Amino acid sequence: MKLAPRLAVLLAAAVVTATACAPQTSDNSSSGKDEKSGTLRVWLFQEVNTKPKEKVVDAVLADFEKAHKGTKVDVEYIPVETRAQRIKAAFNDPDSAPDVIEYGNTDTAGYVKDGGLMDVTEAFGSWDEAKDADPTARQSVTVDGKIYGAPYFVGVRALYYRTDVFGELGVEAPKSLDELASTAKKIRAAKPGLYGIAVGGAYTYGAMPFIWAGGGELATGKGGSYASAIDSAAAQKGIEAYTSLFGDDNCPAAKCAGMGGNDTVTAFASGKAAMAIGGDFSRQAVEAGEVKGEYAVVPLPGVKPGSIAPAFAGGNNIGVLKSTSHRTLAVDLMKRLASKRAQGEMFDAMGFLPTFTDVRQRVAAEEPFVKPFVDTLAAGTKFVPASPAWATIDSSQVLPTMFQEVVSGKKDVGAAAGDAARKMDDAFGSAG
Amino acid sequence: MSVSPSGSGGAVRGSVTVRRGSSRRSPRPFGRSSGVPWLYLAPALVVLGGLLVYPVYQLGLISFLEYTQAQVSGGEPTTFQGFGNYAELFGDGEFWRVLLATVVFAAACVVSTLAVGCALAVLLTRVRALPRLALMMAALGAWATPAVTGSTVWLLLFDPDFGPVNRMLGLGDHSWTYGRFSAFGLVLLEVVWCSFPFVMVTVYAGIRAVPAEVLEAAALDGASQWRIWRSVLAPMLRPILVVVTIQSVIWDFKVFTQIYVMTNGGGIAGQNLVLNVYAYQKAFASSQYSLGSAIGVVMLLILLAVTLVYLRLLRRQGEEL
Numbered sequence: 002m003k004l005a006p007r008l009a010v011l012l013a014a015a016v017v018t019a020t021a022c023a024p025q026t027s028d029n030s031s032s033g034k035d036e037k038s039g040t041l042r043v044w045l046f047q048e049v050n051t052k053p054k055e056k057v058v059d060a061v062l063a064d065f066e067k068a069h070k071g072t073k074v075d076v077e078y079i080p081v082e083t084r085a086q087r088i089k090a091a092f093n094d095p096d097s098a099p100d101v102i103e104y105g106n107t108d109t110a111g112y113v114k115d116g117g118l119m120d121v122t123e124a125f126g127s128w129d130e131a132k133d134a135d136p137t138a139r140q141s142v143t144v145d146g147k148i149y150g151a152p153y154f155v156g157v158r159a160l161y162y163r164t165d166v167f168g169e170l171g172v173e174a175p176k177s178l179d180e181l182a183s184t185a186k187k188i189r190a191a192k193p194g195l196y197g198i199a200v201g202g203a204y205t206y207g208a209m210p211f212i213w214a215g216g217g218e219l220a221t222g223k224g225g226s227y228a229s230a231i232d233s234a235a236a237q238k239g240i241e242a243y244t245s246l247f248g249d250d251n252c253p254a255a256k257c258a259g260m261g262g263n264d265t266v267t268a269f270a271s272g273k274a275a276m277a278i279g280g281d282f283s284r285q286a287v288e289a290g291e292v293k294g295e296y297a298v299v300p301l302p303g304v305k306p307g308s309i310a311p312a313f314a315g316g317n318n319i320g321v322l323k324s325t326s327h328r329t330l331a332v333d334l335m336k337r338l339a340s341k342r343a344q345g346e347m348f349d350a351m352g353f354l355p356t357f358t359d360v361r362q363r364v365a366a367e368e369p370f371v372k373p374f375v376d377t378l379a380a381g382t383k384f385v386p387a388s389p390a391w392a393t394i395d396s397s398q399v400l401p402t403m404f405q406e407v408v409s410g411k412k413d414v415g416a417a418a419g420d421a422a423r424k425m426d427d428a429f430g431s432a433g
Numbered sequence: 434m435s436v437s438p439s440g441s442g443g444a445v446r447g448s449v450t451v452r453r454g455s456s457r458r459s460p461r462p463f464g465r466s467s468g469v470p471w472l473y474l475a476p477a478l479v480v481l482g483g484l485l486v487y488p489v490y491q492l493g494l495i496s497f498l499e500y501t502q503a504q505v506s507g508g509e510p511t512t513f514q515g516f517g518n519y520a521e522l523f524g525d526g527e528f529w530r531v532l533l534a535t536v537v538f539a540a541a542c543v544v545s546t547l548a549v550g551c552a553l554a555v556l557l558t559r560v561r562a563l564p565r566l567a568l569m570m571a572a573l574g575a576w577a578t579p580a581v582t583g584s585t586v587w588l589l590l591f592d593p594d595f596g597p598v599n600r601m602l603g604l605g606d607h608s609w610t611y612g613r614f615s616a617f618g619l620v621l622l623e624v625v626w627c628s629f630p631f632v633m634v635t636v637y638a639g640i641r642a643v644p645a646e647v648l649e650a651a652a653l654d655g656a657s658q659w660r661i662w663r664s665v666l667a668p669m670l671r672p673i674l675v676v677v678t679i680q681s682v683i684w685d686f687k688v689f690t691q692i693y694v695m696t697n698g699g700g701i702a703g704q705n706l707v708l709n710v711y712a713y714q715k716a717f718a719s720s721q722y723s724l725g726s727a728i729g730v731v732m733l734l735i736l737l738a739v740t741l742v743y744l745r746l747l748r749r750q751g752e753e754l
């Protein structure tokens with residue numbers, strides 16, 4: 002018995018405290034309190050190596066406590082894998098919830114719908130640093146025209162390739178998506194032990210640029226009302242381009258259909274692939290692998306030779322919980338954690354790309370590794386629909402299912418895209 | 434006038450008995466008050482009520498509401514949906530596909546588990562002490578292995594790149610989890626591997642309790658091994674077989690860990706989803722608790738129906754259980 006008792010026991014436990022027989026609903030309205038002293042609680046994400054991050058954060062907190070007499074900040078670093086449960090639990094039980102949290106930027110709309118995040122539009126608008134936040138980062142904290150947090154860092158993907166393999170075969174880094182496919186197949190033919198480019202059927206964020214490059218969209222619309230556009234002709238062309246990379250001439254479907262983003266990066270790092278789509282945050286993993294020192298990164302090319310495919314702008318934000326009893330202090334802490342200075346220091350410590358265009362340009366000049374990523378960001382990035390339905394679409398694997406159906410030959414591109422569009426519209430519809 | 438030693442009848446009948454009855458220990462220690470037995474049952478009832486009835490009630494209740502993360506954390510009000518969740522579920526083609534796959538897969542698992550378990554139980558009675566001990570230990574080892582560990586190890590054994598199975602069979606880098614049936618087959622092997630020991634040990638204990646002379650008589654009459662099982666052992670072991678069958682049906686219908694771990698949450702494009710994993714994806718991965726509850730209720734009803742029908746069939750054949 003896996004599901005029923007787990008849910009039931011959970012609820013039973015919750016209801017023991019409540020007296021009603023209806024399922025629990027917490028009162029997550031804003032507390033209305035705005036205390037000017039006391040303890041603030043902050044949840045940030047654990048990293049593979051959290052130490053450098055702690056150092057940057059501790060400096061920010063020390064300044065904060067100095068500026069506000071009588072305050073104390075408790076920071077907790079929560080594991081990324083269980084963040085969804087932790088943050089849901091925080092929304093469910095405002096009494097033990099933190100005041101400020103770090104959260105993944107694709108979760109914004111869902112958390113807003115859950116009633117967990119506080120609207121900080123006014124504070125963000127009057128924040129002098131906010132004008133330099135790049136537009137995609139700003140979009141990732143915006144739902145229905147209101148702002149629910151401050152962008153903390155961006156993560157973006159580009160094309161990693163093996164310099165030794167490319168040199169040996171005398172090929173150049175691809176200039177267009179067509180060239181990418183032909184180069185990959187050429188390498189696979191010459192070296193059957195290597196995938197030309199490692200791709201994954203479950204690697205949604207690696208596949209999105211293919212859709213966007215040809216002018217396709219995941220969905221169109223604004224605010225609450227989105228409509229899926231995944232079955233448009235342009236999007237289907239992108240799906241076709243991505244799924245054509247699965248096959249014995251590049252990345253055999255039997256192995257690659259089930260792979261996710263981490264699997265493709267692992268394949269590249271362990272020397273099993275000549276190319277892979279990896280993020281600026283994948284650097285440590287690649288450096289720890291066998292290909293250390295024998296790889297380079299270029300922006301993922303677009304359809305036209307020399308262009309750059311729009312990448313997905315991932316990353317994290319800092320937000321204030323609606324239930325906080327220290328509204329003013331929490332907003333100030335959010336601004337300090339996500340300030341230009343803190344983001345610059347965070348880049349030095351962790352390599353996370355700043356969300357402010359000016360800070361980003363400055364750090365790119367100092368660290369050549371991030372240049373292709375900054376170029377990708379500068380060429381324009383895209384974001385997932387800012388709808389609470391996105392969480393449902395993401396967790397019910399709509400896009401991976403679509404790619405896998407095509408890759409495994411169960412459906413053709415049109416049918417798979419049509420089904421995916423229908424599922425997405427269902428989700429958009431029920432999310433209202 | 435005779436005094437009924439068995440009590441109550443006499444107690445009502447005559448005044449003499451009543452007076453006499455009062456001078457000796459009453460055969461019904463607590464008299465007529467029916468409250469006392471309930472008092473003794475109370476702890477068990479509280480536990481059952483709290484851990485079984487109440488959760489099932491909540492499960493049923495939630496399945497009639499619109500209850501997602503937004504409702505739990507108070508972002509939106511909880512609303513009554515009537516049979517809305519069920520209508521959504523039954524209107525979804527995927528649900529029926531998953532249900533069919535679950536029924537077929539569970540049936541295959543039950544049949545294979547029972548066949549392997551019974552065959553090995555009979556084998557246990559036919560071999561010497563040392564091989565019996567070895568077989569017993571191996572089976573108990575499989576039984577004691579946590580499902581996650583077992584699944585991971587099986588996956589590694591059949592890994593396309595590093596798995597010893599492919600190397601031994603010379604299959605190159607064949608992927609066992611890519612095809613729908615091959616993935617289900619692989620999971621079936623693991624499920625049978627970790628659940629046959631229960632059947633084997635239970636049936637073995639049953640066989641030991643069958644009088645030796647019955648088996649000897651059958652053997653003297655020239656019955657084959659198969660004939661002895663079919664005509665002597667199976668009928669005598671019927672109550673045990675009923676229990677292990679129902680257990681297996683319930684377990685295999687609700688299989689979760691093996692599918693979740695071995696096919697990475699439901700396989701390529703969800704081809705290996707079973708009901709329990711499907712419910713998990715709905716309820717917990719996408720926080721649609723009410724839809725997940727509806728699936729839970731449907732599973733509960735299916736299992737109840739299967740068990741009741743099965744018991745009824747047996748009863749009609751004249752077996753008291």
